[in-house]
Amino acid sequence: MIWVAFLPLLLSCALGNRTVEQVPFFHGHVFENSSPGSRVNGLSVPLKRLNLQRLCGTGESATAAAHFKLMGDGSENFRVFAHHKRGHILLKTSGVLDREERGEYALGLGLCCGQCAGLSRKEEGESPVVAEVASIKVDVLDTNDHQPTFPGADVKLSLDDATALRTSIYTVTARDDDSGKNAELIYFARPQNGSFYAVPKTGDxxxxxxxxxLDEPIKFKVFARDRGWPPRTSQSVAVEINPRQWPVAPSQSPEQERRKPKSQIKAPERKSRSVMESDSPVFINVSEDAGIGSVVMNLNPVRFQSAAFELVEPDVESSPVSVTRDSGDIVISRRLDRETEPLVEITVKRWALGGQAGIGSVSQSARNAVVQLSVARLKSFNPFGVESPDGASTSLHLLTLSP
Incomplete structure (x- = not known):
């Protein structure tokens, strides 16, 4: 009884499915900015797949009487033409296409058994569209027709001159309205300088x-270039970085300075760049997220052509930083962790090398420096010396001791 009840429903579904025929699908592409009349590449519709004899009669007369019309939004941007020798239908553009305005078109190919008129009306000598015999998709491919641009203005920064090396002080970002490789950007700085480097992939x-x-500002320009062909280069964004120097130490007390005539009062001089010769603490921001191999500070004084450095305390195995013997670089040798080791203190000794004996001749001006490394949380790290909101210490203290 159950089968008797459902049999009419099953028969109606089967008959209904037979009346619904799927039209063949075809796909092609064309590059944007192509001249009108450009062929849609990769698209060729064989006439034998369109069942012309069933819709317009039998014999060769049916093929000769068949005409085609594009339907759908944007169909006016293309036109149909038949390649009778090959028995294929092709598409050409009617105007210049822009991928940024529209990237794809979904069209239908309508069949008329005679000259095509409108979609539903029939005029004298013209036939309406009998059926949609094919579904067509056309992709508009990108060409490198846009130049990268920087949305922001020029950059002017004030940077602590004791900032740790390999610190990212700023990030420039350009945009490109193209797609794919045409929108992949490479950053570079001109003129090249030895102090700052623009990371090609990120713009850091x-x-x-x-x-x-350094007293003078460092000026350079950053450009962005895409990977398209031919490559396009952006206008420059100017970067000016003003080193913020350490506090100067007055040579005399303020009371003695006031007793001097104004003509004899001299401006305080800049202290030596050598950390080993400084008598005042030097502050530098260091994050606990600093990578292994990062250079924290350089201890080599400028006036010595050659010097040797040695980590005195603690030993190399227990210290999270190492000191390069020839250059005086303080390098992170293992990961810093504020929770387990918030403060690290090391002692570094430096000898100035000189004399006729070369490297083997060591002068008697050996000096020690005590370095107190205060490990800061990542969220508190600020290379510009601004105090952290949570009060966490973010400084590296370098105290110089006499030999």
Whole structure:
């Protein structure tokens, strides 16, 4: 009884499915900004797949009487033409297409058994569209027709001259309205300078060499270039970085300075760039997220052509930082952790090398420096010396002791 009840329903579904026929699907592409009349590449519709004889009669007369019309939104941007020798239908553009305005078109290919008129009306000598015999999708591919641009203005920064090396001080970001490789950007700086480096993939500006003691601003320009062909380069964004120097130490007390005539009062001089020769603490921001191999500080004084450095305390195995013997770089040798070791203190000794004996001749001006490394939380890290909101210490204290 159950089968008798459902049999009419099953028969109606089966008959209904037979009346619904799926039209063949075809896909092609065309590059944007192509001249009108450009062929849609990769698209060729064989006439034998369109069942012309069933819709317009039998014989060769049916093929000769068949005409085609594009339907759908944007169909006016294309036109149909038949390649009778090959028995294929092709598409060409009617105007210039722009991918940024529209990237794809979903069209239908309508069949008329005679000259095509409108979609539903029939005029004298013209036939309406009998059926949609094919579904067509056309992709508009990108060409490198946009130049990268920087949305922001020029950059002017004030940077602590004791900032740790490899610190990212700023990030420039350009935009490109193209797509794919045409929108992949590479950043570079001109003119090249030894202090700052623009990371090609990210646009980060890194401090790669010490700016201690520099008084003049460092100026350069950053450009963005895409990977398209031909490649396009953006207009420049100017970057100016003003080193913020250490506090100067007055040579005399304020009371003695007031007793001097104004003509004899001299401006305080800049202290030596050498950390080993400084009598005042030097502050530098260091994050606990600093990577292994990062250079924290350079201890080599400028006036010595050659010097040797040695980590006195603690020993190399227990210290989280190491000191390069020839250059005086303080390098992170293992990961810093504020929770387990919030404060690290090391002692570094330096000898100035000189004399006729070369490297083997060591002068008697050996000095020690006590370095107190205060490990800061990542969220508190600020290379510009601004006090952290949670009060966490973010400084590296370098105290110089007499030999």
């Amino acid at each position: 500006i890194l401090l790669v060499d010490s700016i201690l003691g």
